[in-house]
Amino acid sequence: MNKILIILFAFLSVSVYAQNDEATLKNIYKQSLTNGQSYAWLDYLSNEIGGRLSGSENAQKAIEYTKAELEKLGLDKVWLQEVMVPKWVRGEKEIGKIILNNENSTIKMDVNICALGGSTATSDKGLQAKVVEVKSFEELEALGEDKIKGKIVFFNGAMQADLINTFEAYGGCSKQRYAGAYEASKLGAVGVIVRSLNLRQDDFPHTGSMGYLDLPNDKRIPSAAISTNDADTLSKALAKDGNLEFYFKQSCQKYDDVLSYNVIGEITGSEFPDEYMLVGGHLDSWDLGDGAHDDGAGVVQSMEVLRLLKESGVKPKRSIRVVLFMNEENGLRGGRKYAEEAKEKNENHVFALESDSGGFTPRGFSFDCSDANLAQIEQWRSLFKPYLIHFFEKGYSGADIGPLKNDTIVLAGLRPDSQRYFDYHHASNDTFDAVNKRELELGAATMTSLVYLFDKYGVNQIKNIPQIKD
Incomplete structure (x- = not known):
């Protein structure tokens, strides 16, 4: 009988606590x-x-x-x-252009970019060079210094759309944003453009933190994000003309x-x-x-x-x-x-x-x-x-x-x-x-x-x- 009373008391106590918590x-x-x-x-x-x-x-x-x-x-x-x-400090609004050099003319296409947080600036005149597209650090390493030196590296690794956990998708390619300039600079690149970490197709470039790790100041290269729409435009243009150039200008500064x-x-x-x-x-x-x-x-x-x-x-x-x-x-x-x-x-x-x-x-x-x-x-x-x-x-x-x-x-x-x-x-x-x-x-x-x-x-x-x- 005592055991039954104890069990009943415990049950009623839990019920009261649950009711109090529900009410709160x-x-x-x-x-x-x-x-x-x-x-x-x-x-x-x-x-x-x-x-x-x-x-x-x-x-x-x-x-x-x-x-x-x-x-x-x-x-x-x-x-x-x-x-x-x-x-x-970001400074003036950034400028980005895809430059197509045809036999009789030069076509300049404006694109939406923004400096990545912590990046160095370009020169006052901006930076213009040929572009190499990669989707991973492994692709970058495989190309080697001969194909990277003197060029702008375009990291076009997209967030994995079939991952329901979008933070997992973000984590899967965020290293390109953070360490892209570091890895590209080691192979002689002069600049980096990174596809925005965004699952939607739009014209908004997405900034974020980047770092140069142990790179000396004279090896640090400017790094910018490009909107997902413009990243696709650049990729398609490169597929047609591997000799196109990219121009960007940013005036950010670290204090x-x-x-x-x-x-x-x-x-x-x-x-x-x-x-x-x-x-x-x-x-x-x-x-x-x-x-x-x-x-x-x-x-x-x-x-x-x-x-x-x-x-x-x-x-x-x-x-x-x-x-x-x-x-x-x-x-x-x-x-x-x-x-x-x-x-x-x-x-x-x-x-x-x-x-x-x-x-x-x-x-x-x-x-x-x-x-x-x-x-x-x-x-x-x-x-x-x-x-x-x-x-x-x-x-x-x-x-x-x-x-x-x-x-x-x-x-x-x-x-x-x-x-x-x-x-x-x-x-x-x-x-x-x-x-x-x-x-x-x-x-x-x-x-x-x-x-x-x-x-x-x-x-x-x-x-x-x-x-x-x-």
Whole structure:
């Protein structure tokens, strides 16, 4: 009889907890969808401030704005964390042309290009040379110095369209953007043009970070992205005339590092103030658009998490921090600085959630955590089912929270529907009008709900011990 009573009590307790959690999540979603602040914050970041490249005046404006808005929320602490960041300036709008030299005339076709972030400039007169098309570093290496020296290398490796996970498709060819100039320069190339990392056919060139690694300054060659439409045009033209030339001009410039800041706000925990849970996105963006999806959406959703917790009457047991990281796009200085100081102060971070995949409809989360914690997360799946959130899997969390990784922390990444994300990623059309208000608010509520559950039930401190195979 006693066993029956114990089992019944346990069942009723679980049912009460489930009902309480269901009610709390329902209230969180209601607050976000009917009384949300994220869209208004994004409107200001995008339309009143604009692109926020690290080290720029707009980046500083964004720091001041978000700090002031967090202070309005009545958090226990709001502060700035100093971090030195790179300063790269695009300069005048880039010029690109395909040049066809016929017997009786020269035809010049304008194309859409943009300098890749961190690239060196061309000369004031620009750069003109014959073009060699490749689709991989292996093709480049096979051609060798004899066929590359003195030419512009055109990397035309496209994102793999049949991969449903668009981030996997992005990762499959992003190395051409980042290291293309490095690899081509070693073989004597004078410049690099890279197909934009975009699954859509359009006229928008997509920028992004590139690096010269250990190349000396006199070996560094200019590198630019070309739109997908114009990449196809160039490829078709090369198939007909292998002697055509390409001309481009860009005036970008790199300066010494400058002082910037991460923006941090905190609700101090009522029971375990020394256990920290973090939610964040990166405040910097590329300069072509206004960074609404990448990562204005993640910034305002993260700010909204703390506001929604307060509005929903949740009093966190653990200290909840929002961190708006600076310099994710071209250095990751903000994420590394935060982790470095956390380690120096011996802060116990038990959970971190990042939103850096756009403001589209949320589908779930990917987790970098132990099997024990993943099993706990799976028990919450039914709480998210009414909101059509179904994706709970191990995987990548986020660049800025990555430096916090240890054996016990739970790292999580919000996973929105990604099919249209790369239409806007790092391009001039990444603007406020591309973000849907309701989708943005659903994402903020989804993040808040996960933070609430982890704060309430805690993190399993069991390490993820790899299984030993016989």
